[in-house]
Each structure stands twice: as C-alpha cells, then as structure tokens.
Amino acid sequence: MVEYKVPNYKISVFGLDADRTAIATGRNMRISPKHAREICHELKGKYLETAQEYLEQVITGERSVPFKRYRKKIPHRRDLQKWPAGRYPQKAAREILRVLENVEQNSSFKGLEVSRLRITHIAAQRGRKIRGIMPRAHGRSSPSNQTLTHIEVVVTEE
Numbered sequence: 465m466v467e468y469k470v471p472n473y474k475i476s477v478f479g480l481d482a483d484r485t486a487i488a489t490g491r492n493m494r495i496s497p498k499h500a501r502e503i504c505h506e507l508k509g510k511y512l513e514t515a516q517e518y519l520e521q522v523i524t525g526e527r528s529v530p531f532k533r534y535r536k537k538i539p540h541r542r543d544l545q546k547w548p549a550g551r552y553p554q555k556a557a558r559e560i561l562r563v564l565e566n567v568e569q570n571s572s573f574k575g576l577e578v579s580r581l582r583i584t585h586i587a588a589q590r591g592r593k594i595r596g597i598m599p600r601a602h603g604r605s606s607p608s609n610q611t612l613t614h615i616e617v618v619v620t621e622e
Contacts, residue, residue: 473491475489475618476585476587476616477618480618481620484621485620485621486567486571486574486581486618487567487570487616487617487618488563488566488567488616488617489614489615489616490560490566490613490614490616492592492612492614493591493612494610494613495553495555495556495559495560495613496556496611496613497588497591497611497613498534499529499551499555500556500559500613500615501534502529502532502533502551503522503529503553503556503560504560504586505532506518506529506530507583507586508584508585508586509582509583511581511582511583512571512578512581512583512619513579515583516561516568519557519561519564520561522552522553522557523554523557523558525552525554526543527543528550528551528552529550529551529552529553530547530549530550531550532547532549559615560615563617567619571619571621576619577621580621581619581620581621584618584620586615586616586617586618587615587616588613588615590611590612590613591612591613591614592612593609593611593612594612595607596608596609596610
C-alpha cells in the first residue's frame with residue numbers, strides 16, 4: 465500500500481488568529497513573478513469581493529494594473545490615477561483569481577462571512593526554474609528558462 469503525504473507548506477506571516485482567518489496558496493504556477501508581484505501589491509488591503517471584481521476587469525481589459533517596480537519601457541494608461549505606467553497581465557490575473565476563489569471556499573468552509581473578508585496578506589515569490597534550451601544556428605543553443613511562482617493569500621474577517 466502506497467502512503468501519500470499531504471505537503472505542509474508554510475507561509476511567510478506569523479501570529480494569525482485561526483478563528484478569523486483563512487489561507488490559500490498556489491504553488492509552482494506558470495505565471496510571471498513580476499506580473500504577480502504587481503497584482504499582489506495592488507490587491508493587498510482590499511475586500512475579497514472587490515479584489516475579485518478588479519481581477520475580472522483586468523482579464524477583460526477594462527482596467528489596468530499599475531506597474532510600480534517593474535516599469536521600464538511600459539506605456540502610460542489612461543485609467544490609472546496617480547501613476548502613469550501599467551499593463552493588463554491577463555494570465556497572471558486568471559491564476560491569482562483562482563487562488564482568491566480557493567480562499568473564499570476555505571473561508572466559507574470555516575464559517576466566515578464572505579462579504580466581510582479583507583485581504584490582509586498576499587505575496588508572490590519566485591519558485592523553481594524549469595530549464596530549457598532554444599536551438600540556434602550552427603549547432604549552438606541558448607538557455608530558455610521559465611521561473612515558476614508561488615502565491616499565498618490570507619484573508620481576515622472584519
């Protein structure tokens with residue numbers, strides 16, 4: 465008989481009240497860590513329902529995400545106030561929306577009221593690299609690596 469172990473991932477925040485918080489993580493996601501960082505920076509402190517609506521608008525292209533750290537050669541966006549540079553990272557927004565739906569299900573399972581949930585911690589970290597090569601001319605090759613991303617979300621009932 466094969467015995468399976470459930471992974472016990474730890475998160476980067478301590479001292480949480482277990483009765484009022486819910487946690488969800490997304491591991492080894494094939495999204496850009498830079499896009500995920502900018503989305504997480506924008507979502508922190510928002511209510512869960514507001515954050516989900518915001519990500520759906522990003523996916524459809526109605527609203528843009530302000531890029532504050534990784535902003536070289538990024539054009540201006542008309543819908544942003546107080547910040548000029550932004551993009552529409554649709555793939556990363558779709559994956560982070562899946563993690564937010566997961567934390568919503570976890571909180572409703574714990575008996576928390578979904579309309580009063582606020583995102584108190586959301587973070588994106590770089591995961592492992594998937595090594596690859598790209599064939600080039602004259603029998604050479606160049607590295608073509610892909611960095612995976614970890615997302616962690618903590619919501620607290622207010």
